[in-house]
Amino acid sequence: MTQSYEQLLRISIQEVMSGDLPSNGDASADDQTSSRTQPTSATPEKPAVPDDFPSNISQSNSAPVATSSETLTKVRDKQVDEYSSQLSPCETQQLDKLLVSAPYPAAVSIDALKVIQARRGWVSDASLSLLSAYIKVTIAELDSVATFYNLIFRQAVGEIVLHPCDGISCDLMGGIEVRAAISQRLHINPGETTPDNHFTLIPLPCLGACDKAPVMIAAKRVHQHLTVSKIAKLIDGLEENSK
Structure with a gap:
């Protein structure tokens, strides 16, 4: 990856937060947030609890709490069924605008992922495949970008x-x-x-x-x-x- 390509892909937290393209979010942040915190596997695993969190979280007077993996799997399956077949007209229209102004397709990778996430809530494997076919950027390239930025979600949230x-x-x-x-x-x-x-x-x-x-x-x-x-x-x- 050349230096100019990296510069085209770099994006701050406020840009990923914003639903508008081009985005101008309100948060002030730097690129130190590049390490992801959520797992990227197809089936989410329950993450380890950091040492700075209490070992016993009180759940008095509350209903039993479902595990995170169960909740995320249900949401993931529901959304994959809804959006796995094709990109929406709104999505393709926004992607076309990005591609017209880009020097080459890979330059729009992060903004294209934002388009997908804005409508679907996260970027599933099926969505990544649809996006790859549409903008002519490999799934591996798109996944490397998606997993680099921790405000692009590769699991249901x-x-x-x-x-x-x-x-x-x-x-x-x-x-x-x-x-x-x-x-x-x-x-x-x-x-x-x-x-x-x-x-x-x-x-x-x-x-x-x-x-x-x-x-x-x-x-x-x-x-x-x-x-x-x-x-x-x-x-x-x-x-x-x-x-």
Whole structure:
């Protein structure tokens, strides 16, 4: 891969968050978020719980929590059935606009993946195959781009994805306690989705907003100066606004 090709593919967190093309997201971030946190295998595996999360998450007065793999598999199968046969007219129209302005097809890879995810919620193997055939870029090339950026999802996620920062600056300002409070509130660990498919928790290594630590991206916004006492109200607000 040449230097110019890498530069064409580089994209910041706010661009991936935005549903518009070209995108101008609100979050300030850098490219340090390139390591993915969610598994990329066909069948999601329950991720290991980081040491900074409590070993016992209270689930008193709550219904039994389904495993993350069960929830994600159900959602994945439903969405694959719905979208596996062909690209929608809206998707092909947006892809055509990208291809017209690109020097070569591979240059639109990240934006093309954003088009697919904007409609489908994530990029399944079937969707990747359809995209590959349409823009004439190999599946391997598209998958390498999709798995490099941790805001392109190669497994099913919930309606709202929570990205609390687990960088050192946020941890020094109480980020460990904030992430533990999120897990306890939703009864899920990092990498898991709630049984109602409403929230998925995926911490990111740095969101580029260290002066506002602890921070979290959710619903295309950067939530700043988080504390344990703010978590319940924040999650309730996100759930209410999504209805």
